[in-house]
Amino acid sequence: MTPSQHLDATFAALADSTRRAILARLALGDASVAELAKPFAMSQPAISKHLKVLEHAGLISTAQDAQRRPRKIEGVRLGEATDWLAEYRQFWDRRYSALDELLGQLQARPPKSKRKRH
Amino acid sequence: MTPSQHLDATFAALADSTRRAILARLALGDASVAELAKPFAMSQPAISKHLKVLEHAGLISTAQDAQRRPRKIEGVRLGEATDWLAEYRQFWDRRYSALDELLGQLQARPPKSKRKRH
DNA sequence: GGTTATTATAACTACATGGTTATAGAGAAA
DNA sequence: TTTCTCTATAACCATGTAGTTATAATAACC
Numbered sequence: 520m521t522p523s524q525h526l527d528a529t530f531a532a533l534a535d536s537t538r539r540a541i542l543a544r545l546a547l548g549d550a551s552v553a554e555l556a557k558p559f560a561m562s563q564p565a566i567s568k569h570l571k572v573l574e575h576a577g578l579i580s581t582a583q584d585a586q587r588r589p590r591k592i593e594g595v596r597l598g599e600a601t602d603w604l605a606e607y608r609q610f611w612d613r614r615y616s617a618l619d620e621l622l623g624q625l626q627a628r629p630p631k632s633k634r635k636r637h
Numbered sequence: 638m639t640p641s642q643h644l645d646a647t648f649a650a651l652a653d654s655t656r657r658a659i660l661a662r663l664a665l666g667d668a669s670v671a672e673l674a675k676p677f678a679m680s681q682p683a684i685s686k687h688l689k690v691l692e693h694a695g696l697i698s699t700a701q702d703a704q705r706r707p708r709k710i711e712g713v714r715l716g717e718a719t720d721w722l723a724e725y726r727q728f729w730d731r732r733y734s735a736l737d738e739l740l741g742q743l744q745a746r747p748p749k750s751k752r753k754r755h
Numbered sequence: 756g757g758t759t760a761t762t763a764t765a766a767c768t769a770c771a772t773g774g775t776t777a778t779a780g781a782g783a784a785a
Numbered sequence: 786t787t788t789c790t791c792t793a794t795a796a797c798c799a800t801g802t803a804g805t806t807a808t809a810a811t812a813a814c815c
Contacts (some may be wrong), residue, residue: 523654523657527653529652530649531648531772534646534647534649535773537773564775565774565775569773586780586791587790587791588791592725594725594727594728598730601723601726606664607664611716612716653802655803670761671760671762680806682763682765683804685763687803690802703760703761705812706762
């Protein structure tokens with residue numbers, strides 16, 4: 520898979536509130552399919568499908584414990600998605616620009632002398 | 638739209654390489670539909686559809702200039718998506734944990750004495 | 756007015772997605 | 786061996802998505 524295809528799969532997997540809730544649960548620790556399905560008014564096969572989408576995107580992995588198939592969160596793709604979004608920080612984050620950064624520093628620790636002007 | 642629906646729309650809009658490329662172009666400055674369509678081997682109506690998806694997600698807005706409908710990038714939703722992802726930083730970012738932070742500091746400036754062991 | 760440029764909309768096709776129910780399979784338990 | 790538990794898979798349905806071509810709408814230009 521190319522990096523672009525990774526982003527396709529990652530963002531598509533995150534574009535569903537059920538799957539985001541599953542990730543939120545897995546952030547607290549690994550969990551079986553039955554545990555993951557419990558909070559939802561949805562059949563077990565539906566949850567298995569969501570898990571397949573998440574795993575295809577590389578956001579989770581599967582282990583084995585008797586009949587159970589506990590899922591575990593995997594961070595790499597989330598990091599890549601965050602990296603992609605970081606390129607657009609300037610469009611919402613006031614702290615982004617070098618000027619703002621400088622102004623913030625000046626406000627926190629105003630220089631006493633040797634101020635340069637132009 | 639609820640915050641969850643915003644995330645649905647945002648992540649779904651980002652799950653397509655054409656739309657991500659359009660955002661990358663708009664990050665360089667506002668652009669008309671024709672300008673946005675030029676790099677793609679795709680019909681103009683197809684681009685208009687992608688723009689509609691992006692606008693529905695609140696990632697871009699439309700202005701008017703004669704027949705032209707220049708698009709502009711809007712950062713708010715990108716920021717919300719980043720905020721959501723930030724909750725999972727610990728799963729990929731080594732710098733996240735307080736322990737790692739401390740270890741990094743120790744490595745940068747190793748203490749000369751009073752080293753504790755266990 | 757007639758033409759040209761820019762963009763949107765409509766109608767259509769092919770395929771993906773998100774859900775269902777029914778069933779199969781693998782492993783533990785009795 | 787039989788039964789129970791846990792999970793996956795198959796078949797199906799409704800809807801959404803991504804593209805197409807054809808056409809309409811709007812504004813500028815001659």
